[in-house]
Ligand SMILES: NC(=O)C1=CN([C@@H]2O[C@H](COP(=O)(O)OP(=O)(O)OC[C@H]3O[C@@H](n4cnc5c(N)ncnc54)[C@H](OP(=O)(O)O)[C@@H]3O)[C@@H](O)[C@H]2O)C=CC1
């Protein structure tokens with residue numbers, strides 16, 4: 001049985017004009033075709049209260065997966081049976097679940113399994129409309145099959161090609177669907193809606209502004225310094241606060257620092273006390289005047305990218321590349337361009353742990369959305385001691401940036417102040433009517449005509465990605481049929497299959513058991529780097545065949561995918577990975593795009609215009 005309905009996350013102690021309040025009052029009511037809704041009676045105050053509490057709980061449940069695997073939206077589902085007069089809110093919950101990662105059982109299925117027979121006639125609370133994309137309707141099916149009669153949705157899916165689909169599917173099954181702000185409009189939903197927005201803030205920013213959600217975090221003394229005049233900064237905040245920083249890192253896709261921070265602190269920037277997700281480390285340095293040896297160059301801890309000015313110290317760039325550090329050149333290194341690069345790379349959230357110079361530059365470029373300030377009860381003084389934010393060009397206090405929806409928390413001896421610089425976008429005012437939702441059709445593709453890009457699984461053509469949640473039955477290392485959760489699992493494992501070595505076999509097991517394609521990729525790539533001797537000798541020459549076998553199997557298993565592939569006939573398919581120059585197309589088209597080529601080859605093969613045995617390299 002799930003734990004009792006605990007106290008909701010503490011409300012902010014003081015609240016500036018709340019974006020949530022704004023959201024509830026400005027949301028547009030969407031006239032949507034309704035099946036069962038007509039039977040609903042006007043909701044009472046107490047039923048609103050219950051709905052709000054349980055929806056809040058769904059958002060809290062969704063938060064359990066934050067950062068475990070990235071990037072994916074956080075979905076939570078709470079199933080509660082109908083309330084009787086004497087029931088307390090605690091006793092209503094019969095099942096709950098959250099999505100661990102794309103490709104793992106969805107929140108709705110887990111909650112329905114936990115609820116069992118109690119789900120009949122019950123209400124399901126979802127913080128976010130399920131992303132029932134490319135024919136995978138497990139979430140909707142689970143609720144329908146469980147006998148759920150009402151669904152309360154906190155937010156519609158923010159991605160346009162998914163928005164409204166699952167809601168429509170549920171309604172067409174006769175289930176009453178109440179969406180907060182549309183069907184449920186009451187101030188009692190304010191806190192619940194806020195938690196739904198917060199738990200997926202990175203996704204909402206990404207969808208609305210095409211940038212990753214950026215958080216600036218710093219630790220300062222009570223006199224507002226982030227280091228002594230000497231530049232020494234370890235440590236300002238206490239152990240408990242630094243533990244919270246590890247948590248923040250674990251929820252982020254990337255951590256950014258500037259060149260000075262590397263020179264002064266030699267940081268590691270790992271989420272070392274948190275199991276699971278390992279963020280990428282990014283150094284922004286114009287001069288590239290960085291140390292030869294640094295903790296960040298140890299890429300076994302975590303992947304490192306150095307973003308620099310085009311042409312800067314090419315000799316040093318090569319040295320970094322030899323250590324496995326990726327160097328990315330920019331025509332004009334600045335926070336905005338680095339953020340669009342991160343967006344292209346599919347990052348949802350970025351943590352800025354830089355000093356005041358870069359922080360000021362990032363705030364001025366309007367890329368920072370939220371700040372976390374750890375304030376320690378210490379005074380260091382020093383006229384030249386660095387402060388958290390450098391020059392912003394403001395001369396009047398009236399120009400100061402107001403933090404909205406801010407909150408305070410005591411962490412041992414320190415105080416944590418957090419607040420938003422830019423409000424979380426609420427996308428509901430732009431909800432399209434049902435007939436505005438695009439179907440999968442290259443004509444409505446947001447991409448350039450004749451080129452269809454795909455990369456992240458949530459893209460319109462995201463099902464072409466090897467990370468898409470389409471399990472394939474194929475032989476394993478013993479020749480036995482095995483259900484590989486994704487093509488990525490199959491591909492990564494095959495780096496080590498066929499090696500007569502117990503350690504290689506252990507790695508294959510690890511990859512087979514990986515809970516998500518992200519995990520499988522992480523294990524495969526790091527083990528390949530750490531133990532090159534365990535990788536099969538013919539890997540470079542066989543990897544294309546391995547990949548082709550797997551994608552061919554995937555498309556033949558799922559007819560909806562084949563239809564989607566055929567619908568792209570005449571278009572060039574490009575895996576828009578900005579960093580994988582073998583499988584992807586690269587940032588500026590410099591990549592070999594082998595995944596795109598294989599898909600085009602498969603498409604031709606299905607259409608009968610391409611013989612099955614021709615070399616892939618000749619296909620594109
Ligand atoms: N207490 C805390 O939370 C923290 C404290 N610190 C402390 O702060 C001090 C360093 O602060 P600071 O000098 O501000 O360092 P930063 O390293 O954060 O930022 C400055 C550096 O960022 C690089 N950079 C790249 N692009 C830009 C851009 N567009 N705008 C600005 N900078 C850019 C440059 O590196 P390059 O010169 O290589 O070209 C520049 O020197 C250290 O003493 C460190 O210990 C640092 C982080 C957090």
Ligand SMILES: Nc1c(N[C@@H]2O[C@H](COP(=O)(O)O)[C@@H](O)[C@H]2O)[nH]c(=O)[nH]c1=O
Pocket residue numbers: 218219233234235236237241242245257261265266267268269270353354374
């Ligand atoms: N000094 C200071 C912080 N400094 C930040 O942490 C980085 C060091 O991270 P790591 O090497 O992984 O431990 C450092 O470069 C800077 O970005 N952070 C804090 O929470 N509290 C502190 O007092």
